[in-house]
Amino acid sequence: MTSNEELFARAKNVMPGGVSSPVRAYGAVGGTPRFAAKAEGAWITDAEGKQYVDLVGSWGPMILGHAHPAVLEAIQRTAERSSSFGAPCLPELALAEKIVTMVQPVDRVRFTSSGTEAVMTAVRLARGATGRDKIIKFAGCYHGHSDSLLAAAGSGVATLGLPDSPGVTRGTAADTIVLPYGRLDLVEEAFTADDGQVAAVVTEAVPANMGVIVPPEGFNKGLREICSRHGAKLIMDEVLTGFRVGPTGYFGAAVKDEGWAPDLLTYGKVVGGGVPMSAVAGGAELMDLLAPAGPVYQAGTLSGNPVASAAGLATLENATPEVYEHLDRASERLRALIADALSTEGVPHRINNWGNLFSVFFTADEVTDYDSAKTQDTAAFGRFFHTLLDEGVWIAPSSFEAWFVSDALGDREFDVLAAALPKAAKAAARG
Numbered sequence: 152m153t154s155n156e157e158l159f160a161r162a163k164n165v166m167p168g169g170v171s172s173p174v175r176a177y178g179a180v181g182g183t184p185r186f187a188a189k190a191e192g193a194w195i196t197d198a199e200g201k202q203y204v205d206l207v208g209s210w211g212p213m214i215l216g217h218a219h220p221a222v223l224e225a226i227q228r229t230a231e232r233s234s235s236f237g238a239p240c241l242p243e244l245a246l247a248e249k250i251v252t253m254v255q256p257v258d259r260v261r262f263t264s265s266g267t268e269a270v271m272t273a274v275r276l277a278r279g280a281t282g283r284d285k286i287i288k289f290a291g292c293y294h295g296h297s298d299s300l301l302a303a304a305g306s307g308v309a310t311l312g313l314p315d316s317p318g319v320t321r322g323t324a325a326d327t328i329v330l331p332y333g334r335l336d337l338v339e340e341a342f343t344a345d346d347g348q349v350a351a352v353v354t355e356a357v358p359a360n361m362g363v364i365v366p367p368e369g370f371n372k373g374l375r376e377i378c379s380r381h382g383a384k385l386i387m388d389e390v391l392t393g394f395r396v397g398p399t400g401y402f403g404a405a406v407k408d409e410g411w412a413p414d415l416l417t418y419g420k421v422v423g424g425g426v427p428m429s430a431v432a433g434g435a436e437l438m439d440l441l442a443p444a445g446p447v448y449q450a451g452t453l454s455g456n457p458v459a460s461a462a463g464l465a466t467l468e469n470a471t472p473e474v475y476e477h478l479d480r481a482s483e484r485l486r487a488l489i490a491d492a493l494s495t496e497g498v499p500h501r502i503n504n505w506g507n508l509f510s511v512f513f514t515a516d517e518v519t520d521y522d523s524a525k526t527q528d529t530a531a532f533g534r535f536f537h538t539l540l541d542e543g544v545w546i547a548p549s550s551f552e553a554w555f556v557s558d559a560l561g562d563r564e565f566d567v568l569a570a571a572l573p574k575a576a577k578a579a580a581r582g
């Protein structure tokens with residue numbers, strides 16, 4: 152059996168850093184990334200045959216657990232009729248109709264293949280609709296790696312301590328205004344300073360890429376109000392929260408009953424059930440500015456892919472209210488175990504959660520934005536992480552990432568977690 156070390160050495164010869172996405176390389180925690188061989192339910196097995204309880208779930212999509220029978224069946228049945236047509240097809244239509252039915256006020260959905268593409272498309276649409284160039288984003292929010300959204304982008308960039316990326320032109324960077332998260336007064340100020348030039352505010356519905364940050368009371372609604380007053384669009388990025396924090400994401404859980412809506416929503420992760428798939432969604436008037444209905448160009452060879460659409464549809468159909476209840480309970484149970492283990496060892500920590508979505512910050516201070524998230528003891532996290540891994544628990548290799556629970560987590564998995572967490576907390580305490 153080839154070891155993870157040997158595989159990583161081979162991978163580094165043929166792929167930059169040995170990976171297809173930076174955080175996977177374990178840069179922040181050291182050691183060798185585990186190569187995934189297979190996964191089923193809540194368990195993932197590496198190339199050496201070691202099994203782990205998976206609390207990453209492919210960074211969000213695997214809400215039902217891995218290889219869920221209904222999702223597998225949908226993928227197999229659809230792939231038998233070809234894995235791609237490059238033509239309109241029934242699975243994408245069914246998924247679009249499902250999203251429109253589930254999330255009012257969505258009238259139209261444009262499918263793309265990654266969250267990056269979805270948010271990039273939303274930004275272009277906002278610029279096309281308003282005839283303005285600038286956008287406002289918040290430090291620590293990640294919206295994918297498109298040029299205009301890479302500034303102060305949390306997560307991978309924060310994990311690796313990278314500055315904003317070379318290769319982004321000064322012109323593009325100048326069109327992105329980055330503000331601290333949670334400060335409506337600064338948003339208002341920025342609009343006033345750039346009067347008539349801001350096309351859109353882009354925000355994560357619940358920031359989760361600098362760790363989970365709970366939106367201050369009235370913050371998202373306040374953004375809506377400011378955008379409306381200044382003729383700008385509000386893009387609420389639900390790539391991570393969509394269909395995860397509830398059947399209709401953050402929008403359904405927190406916004407709908409307040410009687411307002413963003414102009415555009417973006418989805419990814421759960422919407423494709425683990426197959427590349429994402430979407431921009433919104434009202435008819437704005438969405439129909441997209442080509443070919445309108446002049447704003449956007450396209451994709453594999454967009455609306457039948458297999459991805461079928462996997463997404465099967466996932467949404469099987470994500471019943473009971474599943475969301477189970478996710479909430481599993482998250483609560485896990486948070487209690489973590490808090491107990493870290494408190495017992497006197498490890499300073501904060502656990503932020505919004506519904507089932509949570510993260511653990513290794514700091515004693517309240518974490519409300521990117522600056523406070525960066526005060527954590529990342530070395531303590533590294534020791535915590537590696538002990539968990541040794542004990543058969545797979546969490547994201549960065550303290551700036553959320554933890555992802557799945558419907559497949561049960562008592563057997565919690566026994567493993569209950570045994571592993573005290574050991575990991577001890578390691579974290581041994582600084």
Ligand SMILES: Cc1ncc(COP(=O)(O)O)c(C=O)c1O
Pocket residue numbers: 210264265266267268270293294295296355360388389390391419420429
């Ligand atoms: C909120 C948010 N938006 C956009 C993206 C980008 O999605 P993708 O990695 O599919 O390009 C992510 C990825 O983690 C995300 O969390």
